[in-house]
Amino acid sequence: SVVGGRVLRGLEKGYSVLRVFVESARLAMPNSQQLVLTDPAAAxxxxxxxAGISFQRVPGNYSRGNLMLQRLDSYIAFLDDQIKQVGKADSLQHxxxxxxxxxxxxxxxxxxxxxPSFDVALTFRNNKEQPINSGxxxxxxxxxxxxxxxxxxxSVVDSYRRDFFRASRMMGDQLAFAWVVRHFADPLEDSFKQGKVFxxxxxxxEVLFLPCSSYNWTPAEGAGQFHGMPLDVKAIHFKGSRKRLMLEAWDSHKHQVAATKDLLPLQCFVLKSGRSKYDF
Incomplete structure (x- = not known):
């Protein structure tokens, strides 16, 4: 891939994606801290x-087919560590x-x-098979x-291992989240269709459900898929082949965003891309 006149190959693409995420998070949330959960063997x-990113290495199975399950296992290990440290920090961290x-x-x-009264918040979309986006x-x-x-x-991990381990490696967690939500909560289909916080x-x-359209929005993929962007969007998720678009958008507008905190040109860049196909 060529972004900003630079050819990105192999690991450099992954580093570029993570770098953009961290830079944007620090601009939007200057008091936030970033921590990467990773494989103990990762170089x-x-x-x-x-600078300033923390790393926590979590033992586990990081093979390609197990990545989505390992991601959840790593989250659980991190939360377990945080439970042991509650009360030691000077202030409450979310x-x-x-x-x-x-x-x-x-x-x-x-x-x-x-x-202020929820325990966990998840982002949802009006998708019958996979209403929860675990990103x-x-x-x-x-x-x-x-x-x-x-x-x-x-509970999601247990469902994943029991019912969805043979699913596509990129879908098992989504299917497991859907199963848990549907089996242990009141019927939510009407709420998912309404697209509002509930x-x-x-x-x-206590689970808060946040619409992906505002908190975890994904641009349409491919030529002719121009559908607009919510005005109140807080995070743009560049799944799959959209990653090149992510890098191009940030490369084109990061200096303007850093100087003015104005994200509209970047968002317009993303919207315009809906008229052409992009691949990573």
Missing amino acids: ISTERLP FIFADSDMIVVGDLGCVFLEF MIFVRGSKDGLAKGKLLLQ KSQVKGV
Whole structure:
């Protein structure tokens, strides 16, 4: 891929995606800290990334076919560590688990202030088979919130291993989330269709459901798929072949965004891409 006159190959593409995510998160949420959960065997070139990123190495199975399951296992291990440390920090810290192929364009931390009574927040879309997008998960940093977050994610992992292990490696977690939500909460299909924020109990966990259109929005993929962008979007998720678009958008507008905090030109760049096919 050629981005900004540079040819990106192999690992450099992955580093570029993570770098854009971190840079955008720091602009949108200047008080946030970024931590990467990773394989103990991973050789990470920290000089290719912004300074100040923390790394936590979590033992597990990082084979390609097991990545989505391992991601959830790593989240659980992280929450378990945080439960042991509750009360040691000077102030309460909340956590957002996010895929790295995102540009953060708004303050995601406001979710914890605007909705003070949830344990876990998930993003949803009107998709019958896979209503939950697990690319963004919010967990309240109280001891109860951390414990409830661990409980919910463990239920998803159990469902994944029991029912969906043979699913496509990129779909098993989505299917497991859907199963848990449908089996341990009141019927939610009508709420998913309405596309508004709502709350429901899932296995005793207070779960806030946030529409992907505002909190985890994905651009349409391919030529002719121009559908517009929500005005209140807080994170743009460049799944699959959209990653090149992510890098091009940030490369074209990062200096303007950093100077003015104006994200409209970047968002317009993303929208215009809906008229052409892009591949990573």
